[in-house]
Amino acid sequence: MSTSLRPVLSPPETELSPELLRKLHELMVKGRLLEERLMQMYRQGDGYFWIGGPGEEAFNVPLGLLIEKGRGPQYDYCHFHYRQSATLLAMGADPIDSLRMMKNTATDPYTGGRNFSGHYSIREWNVVPISSPIEVQYAMAPGTAIAQKRIAGGRGITIVTGGDAGTAEGDFASCLIWSSRPANPLPVLILVTNNKWGISTHWQGQHGEKRISDRGKAFGIESKTIDGNDPEICYRELRGAMEYVRSERRPFLMEAIVSRLYGHSSASGANRVNDEADCLQGFEHRLEERGLLTRAQIEELRARFAAELQEAHRKVRQEPMPEGRTIFDHVFSDRDLVRERP
Amino acid sequence: MSTSLRPVLSPPETELSPELLRKLHELMVKGRLLEERLMQMYRQGDGYFWIGGPGEEAFNVPLGLLIEKGRGPQYDYCHFHYRQSATLLAMGADPIDSLRMMKNTATDPYTGGRNFSGHYSIREWNVVPISSPIEVQYAMAPGTAIAQKRIAGGRGITIVTGGDAGTAEGDFASCLIWSSRPANPLPVLILVTNNKWGISTHWQGQHGEKRISDRGKAFGIESKTIDGNDPEICYRELRGAMEYVRSERRPFLMEAIVSRLYGHSSASGANRVNDEADCLQGFEHRLEERGLLTRAQIEELRARFAAELQEAHRKVRQEPMPEGRTIFDHVFSDRDLVRERP
C-alpha cells in the first residue's frame, strides 16, 4: 500500500486475489439473503418496519472488510446510515442479531427492541448508534475525527455514510466545512451512496450538481465518484481512499452510484424493481466467466445461508419481547434519575 | 443592456457617467457619516448596541442604487444582513430613521424600538425584516424567488446578503441547492460580503475553500469574486449579475471582498482599525485625480451631512420611547389574541 505523501487517487490496479473475490461474493450473498429474510419477516408480521440495503452490497461489503474495527479512537469510527447490514456482516456481525432487531426482541443486542431494523449500534466496534434523522451523522463525524487526529501516529479514521437526497441537508455541508478547516483538517472518509432516489423523489429535479462529489472540490477535499455496483472497483477505491485518509489525516469524499432494488422500505411495499442493475448478479456472472465459482457452488452457498437464516428466524420467534417498564432503563448512564423521579 | 441568453459575466466596460460617480460618492459619504453618528450615539448612551457597515459602502451603495424597489413580487425582494445602512440610504431611506432605530424610540419606523440598529424592515420596498441569527435569510430567500419565478415576464429578483463566516451555516448550502434545482432554478442574487472575520475569528483557520464563490460551481451556478472596495467595479459587476438573474431567471453567486473598519460591533469597542483598506478614501483619491471632485467639495459635503445628522440626533433625542404595554401589539395580524388571553 502506498505511503507516499501524495494523494492516492488511483490505487494500484493489482488484481484482487481469488480468495478475496470469493469472500466478497460470499458476504454479498449473505447480505442479500439477510435482507430478503428481513423483508419476509416484515411480511409475516415479525416486525413493524423494514429498511435496508439490497443493491448496495458491492459497496457495503468491501467497506466492512476494510474497516479497522475496535473500540476507541485508535480504531475507525463508523457513522452509518440504515442500509448497511452488509457492512456489518462483513465486519463480523452475526446475522441472527439483525433478525432480533427486526423483531424488536429483548435480545436485540443493538437497541434492545427499541429501534428499527437497520439501526445498528455496537460500541465494541465503534459503530455509533444509527439514527433515523437523515444526515445528522455528518454533523457528528467531525467530533470523533478530532479525537483521532490528535493521537500521535494514530491511523484510526472516521467513516460516515448517507444517501444522495440527504446531501441537501445542511449537515452534509457542515461535514465538508469542519473536515477541511485549515486549522485542523480531519481524517474523515465522507461517503455518499447515490441511488438516485429519496423515497419517491428522483434525483433529477432536485440536484443542480452533476456529481455530488463535486461539492468537495471547493474545499480542496479529494473527491471522486465511483461505480458502486462493481465490488472490485469499490474495494480498490475504498482501500485507496482509506489509505489516503489514514496516512494524510485529511478528508476524502467519495460518491458511489448504487442501486435500490426493493424500493425505499416496507413503507413503499419493498417490492423488487426491474430497472436497476443488480450488483450481485453482475459479479456472479464475472466470477463464473473467470472460472472462480460455478453456478452450483453459488446455489449451494445460497441454500446454506437461506437455511441458516430460516433457522435463525425460527429461533428468534421464540425469544422474549422487552417489558414495558424497561422504558425507564438507561436514560442516564449513572443513576436512573427518571424512574426515581428527579 | 444585454438580453442574450448567454450569461453576462463581464458586463460592458462602459465608463460610469460622472453624475453616477458623484452620486455614488455622495451616498458613500452619507453612509459613512451615518455609521459614525450611530457609533457616537452608542457612546453617548443613546442606544444600547451598534452594528453596521462602515467599510462596505463601495458595495452597498451600488447595490442599493440598482435594486428595483417596490412592494410585491414584481419588485426585488431584499433579504439583508445587519451591515447595510448604506444600501438603504441608496434606496432612499431617510437617515433619521436609522437614528430612531439606534435609540429604539417609538418613532422607529422599522421596528418600533424593538430591534437593534441595522435591523431594517420596510414592506413598501420588499425589505424583509433583518434578523440577528446569522444566515437564516439564505433559507428564506428561495421562497420569495419561487413567487417571482412564476410571474410571466416578471423581472423582480431576490437578493440575499450575508457575511463570510456565516457561510459555514447549513443555510448557505440550502440556498445554493434550492436556487439551482433543475426542476425550478430561481432568480436569486446570492451575495456574500467577505470581510475575513466573524467577530474575533479570522477567515484563515476556518475556510478550506479559496474563494467562497467556488461553492457555487458544483451546482452550475454562475459565480464570481470581486473587489468590494471599488465602487465602480461593484456597480458594473452587480449590474451585470442582476441583469443575468433578471433575464435568465437563474441564480448568481457573488462574493465581494470588503473591509471591516470599526471591528465587529459596539460589543468589540467599535474602534477604527488601521490595517484595512478604506474604500471611501480610495474612491475620493480617484475622483480628485480625475478632476471630478475637489477636496473642498468633499469637505463641504461631509460638513453638510454631519450637520444634518447632528440635527437629526438632537431631534430624535426628544422623541418618545415605546410604552411597556405595547409588547402585546402585533403578535397576530388580525386580532390580538395574546392580550385577550387565548
Add this chain to the structure above:
Amino acid sequence: MSNMVQAIRMALHVAEERHGVTDIFGEDVGPPLGGAFTATQGLKTAWNSPLDERGIVGASIGLGLAGCRNVAEIQFCDYAFNAIDLLKLGGMIHWSSNGDWNCPMTIMTPVGSGIRGSIYHSHSFDATATHIPGYKIAIPSTPKDAYGLLLSCVVDPNPCFFLVPKALMRVRAQPGEEIPGEPGDDKALSKLIDAPLGERSQWKPQWPDTPDLFIPFGEARTVRPGRDLTVVSYGRTLPLCARAAEELSREEIEAEVIDLRSLHPYDWERIAESVRRTGRALFVNEDTEITNFGEHLLRRTVEELFYELIAPPRLLAGAHVPGIGLADSLEMASVPQLPSITEAIRSLARIEP
C-alpha cells in the same frame, strides 16, 4: 365517508381552487407519491422539495412574505427539530416589524404515536408548538375537523401549525360527522380521489363538490357531556378519552370530554365553564410530561379556579424518556392508552373531597 387523510386532501383542493393557495410542498408531497400518508395526492400545486427541512420552512416563510398562501409539510414532526429557529422566526415576523409585514403559511406535520413508528416517527409536537409565540395551532381528531381547521389555517394571515395525529389518519368519520358534499360511500369516494396503486402518471382525481367550512380557532368541541369530571384532550388520545368515558358511565362515572382542537388560541371559556361544574379536571396528551402543554392548562385551572376544585387536577401524559421504543410493549408503556386513561378518570372521579 372520508378518513382524515382524504379530508385533508379535499380541504387542500378547496384551498388551492378557491383560496389562493399557490404551493403545497415538502418531501415526497408532489407526484408520484402525493405524501408519505397520501394526504397531497392529485393536488395541482403540490411539489417535491429537496430533503431539507430548514429549506422547507425557509421557503414557506419566503412564500408567505411574498403573499403566497402555502402549505409546507414536514414529513414527520420528528424532523422539524432542526428548524425550530426558523419556525420561531416565522412567528415573529409580524411582531418584529411592528405590524408591517405578515406571513401567511401553514406548517402541516404528522404527530404522535400509534403506528409503531419507533424512536422517530412517534414524536409529539404540541409542547414545542405551544411554546413558540405567534402561531395559531390546530390539531383535529375527526376528518371533518381536519377539513374545517385546515381551511381556517390556509386563509389565516398568520403562521399556523396544522398537526395531524398519525394514529387517526385512517379512521373514518362517525355518522353525522360527514363533510357536506362528500359521497357517503367509502368506495365511491376512494374511486374519486385516491390515486391508483402503481402507474398513475395519467391519473386525475375527481373532486367532490365540498364547501368552504371554517372551524374557528379557539373553539373546542364537547364530545360528551358529563357532570362528574372534565377531561380535556386532543389528537390521538381524544377518542380514547371518549371511549373511556363511555365505559365508565357503566360505573356511574359521567365524565365530560372536551376536544380542544385548537391549542392556540384555546377555548378557555369552555374548559372553565366545565370545571366550574365538575370541580375535577384531567388533562390528557401524549407529549413527554415535563414542560408539557397540559401543565399550562392545569396551571391556569389552578390559578383561576382553585376554589372550585374538589380534587387535585391531574395530567396524564407521556413518560419523560428519550423516545418511544419500537416494541409494542414499549410504545404502550410510554404514552397514555385506553387502560391508563380509564384508570386516571376513575381514580380522579373517586377522590373524596
Add this chain to the structure above:
Amino acid sequence: MSNMVQAIRMALHVAEERHGVTDIFGEDVGPPLGGAFTATQGLKTAWNSPLDERGIVGASIGLGLAGCRNVAEIQFCDYAFNAIDLLKLGGMIHWSSNGDWNCPMTIMTPVGSGIRGSIYHSHSFDATATHIPGYKIAIPSTPKDAYGLLLSCVVDPNPCFFLVPKALMRVRAQPGEEIPGEPGDDKALSKLIDAPLGERSQWKPQWPDTPDLFIPFGEARTVRPGRDLTVVSYGRTLPLCARAAEELSREEIEAEVIDLRSLHPYDWERIAESVRRTGRALFVNEDTEITNFGEHLLRRTVEELFYELIAPPRLLAGAHVPGIGLADSLEMASVPQLPSITEAIRSLARIEP
C-alpha cells in the same frame, strides 16, 4: 472575589488540568477573544469553531462518543434553536443503544435577559432544555455555584446543559461565598486571570489554586428561610426574589426563597418540605409563560400537595410574546422584575384561605 465569568473560567481550567477535558470550543471561544463574555480566556484547550451551531453540537456529540470530555459553547442560547434535533439526539444516545454507548458533553450557553439584548440575545432556554430527556441541567445564580456545578457537568458521564444567566455574569460573590483558594481582592484576581485589553498573544493567565468542588445535581439551596410562602426560582430572577423577600419582611411577610440550581434532576424534596410548611408556592422564571418549566413544578405541587395548599400556587414568568423588545420599557414589561416579583409574593401571602 470572582464574578461568575471568572468562576466559570477557573472551573474550566480545573476541568482541563485535572478532569481530562480535551476541548472547549465554539464561536470565538479560543484566542484572541476567549468568549463573547470572556469566560474561556487563557484556557489551553479552547479553540474557535466555524460559525455553525449544528456543527458545534455535532462535534460535541462526536467528541463525547470518542470519550473526550468536552465543553461546547453556543454563543447565545438564542442560537441553539437550529440544533434542537441534535441536542435531542445527544440526550438519547445512551438510551437508544440500550445502555451501550454514553456521551459525556457539556453544552454551555448564556441565557436570559438583562443586557438589553433585544429580540435575540435575550432568550431563555429552561423550557426547551427541560423538555429534552437525557440531560442534566444546571443554572447557577452565584459564582461559587457556577464553579461547582460546571465541574459536576464536566465529570458527568451524561450530556449536560450548563445555562449561564447573562445578567449575573458580572455580579460578584457575596462574602462567605468565595471559591476556596481565590484571592479575596478583585483586582488581584483580575490581574491573574483576565486577559489584558488589546494585544494579548503573549499573555498567559496565572491560575489560583482552586480545589475540586462538585455541587451535586438535584440539590437546591435555600437562600432565605421563611414561614409564610415558598418562592422557587433560578437564574436571573433568583436574586430578585431574594431581594423582594428581604423587602417584604418589613411588611411581616416571611418568604422562603429556594434557588433550584439544577433543573434536572431537581430537588423536589426541598420544594415539597417547604410548601408543606408554608402552604403557598410561587414559581418564578423568565421563559415565556405557555408550556413553561415552572408549570411543571406547579403541576407536581398540585398533584402531590393539593391538600396542604392554603392558596392557589402561582407562576410568574415571561409574557408569551415573540421576543424581548430592545427599548428598556419593552424589556421591563416582558419578563419579571423586582416590582412584579414583590407584588406577586405580597399578593400570594395575603390571600385569605
